[in-house]
């Protein structure tokens with residue numbers, strides 16, 4: 001197949017981890033005979049520096065035309081002055097909104113080889129397999145903002161239609177899994193959460209009789225996610241709760257650097273990015289963990305290009321590399337760590353050696 005993929009490396013470790021993911025996609029293209037074309041564009045801080053705009057029109061045009069977009073990360077201390085006129089993160093938010101990507105899928109499946117890196121007891125982690133579906137284009141992120149000398153406000157609003165579409169997406173995804181959806185809200189305090197709970201209840205009851213829907217308040221969810229993570233299958237929640245809970249969930253896997261994400265709308269095109277940020281504390285040292293970016297590339301192959309076997313091949317190559325002890329510094333716990341390039345090379349080698357990955361599939 002032919003596909004146009006836009007690469008947005010962004011800031012900090014973004015360029016390091018996207019380079020690793022592109023190397024893996026090139027290996028997939030070679031092995032399976034696909035013509036994947038990559039076009040790099042600016043977003044975030046680097047786009048502010050070069051164009052005075054965190055989402056330049058040329059970047060947005062390219063993303064609109066592409067079959068899929070792969071992003072590294074945006075932001076960093078250079079652009080973090082609270083009084084700055086414009087911020088890198090605005091570029092990412094505007095892109096998600098402009099592409100209509102309302103459902104952000106963040107799968108969490110701790111790998112046996114990285115249990116040692118997690119601060120949670122290993123017996124709580126075996127068998128954990130959950131999928132957070134985070135609403136991505138509404139809520140407090142996008143409401144009106146005000147600021148005066150002595151006060152500030154951020155409006156949180158949701159429409160019925162915004163809640164319906166993301167809950168439907170979560171229920172459909174659960175039908176392909178264990179048919180269990182946990183909807184997370186703060187309905188004991190927030191009006192938006194009370195609407196969320198009403199709509200989620202109605203959609204599950206009227207359209208998905210095969211789905212078990214449960215509701216959980218976000219504060220106790222933050223606790224249960226660590227104390228009984230195996231209890232969850234699909235978790236659906238609003239924008240900011242999903243942001244916070246998935247950074248927490250990354251500790252089940254062992255590192256922020258491990259979790260991928262897919263941001264989807266109603267069409268095939270999507271935006272794929274690891275859930276972590278630009279990690280200014282380790283940027284430029286070649287030690288960033290690229291597994292989350294590589295697994296995001298696997299999601300791109302599956303969801304936007306429909307290349308299911310190719311996606312599975314990447315995921316199996318990652319499993320095999322982790323099993324072989326190819327661990328970046330955040331996972332190696334003082335042992336021998338492999339740099340970003342080394343991790344990418346280990347995954348590429350496994351994709352190029354079909355027998356290696358086929359063995360795992362049996």
Ligand SMILES: NC(=O)c1ccc[n+]([C@@H]2O[C@H](COP(=O)([O-])OP(=O)(O)OC[C@H]3O[C@@H](n4cnc5c(N)ncnc54)[C@H](O)[C@@H]3O)[C@@H](O)[C@H]2O)c1
Pocket residue numbers: 013017072073074075076077080089092256257258273274275276277278279280281282287288289290292330
């Ligand atoms: N999608 C995005 O572009 C995105 C996501 C989150 C944060 N950010 C931005 O990133 C900047 C830094 O934010 P932060 O420090 O709160 O969060 P962060 O995710 O960048 O880093 C948190 C911690 O996790 C570590 N870490 C993150 N990714 C890693 C990786 N791949 N390998 C190894 N270690 C990794 C970092 O070294 C740091 O100690 C901010 O400007 C923030 O807005 C961007």
Ligand SMILES: CC(C)[C@H](C(=O)O)[C@@H](O)C(=O)O
Pocket residue numbers: 074075089092093243275277
């Ligand atoms: C950088 C920031 C705007 C972003 C978000 O809050 O959505 C990030 O934290 C993420 O998780 O993708």
Ligand SMILES: [Mg+2]
Pocket residue numbers: 243244247275
């Ligand atoms: Mg986040």
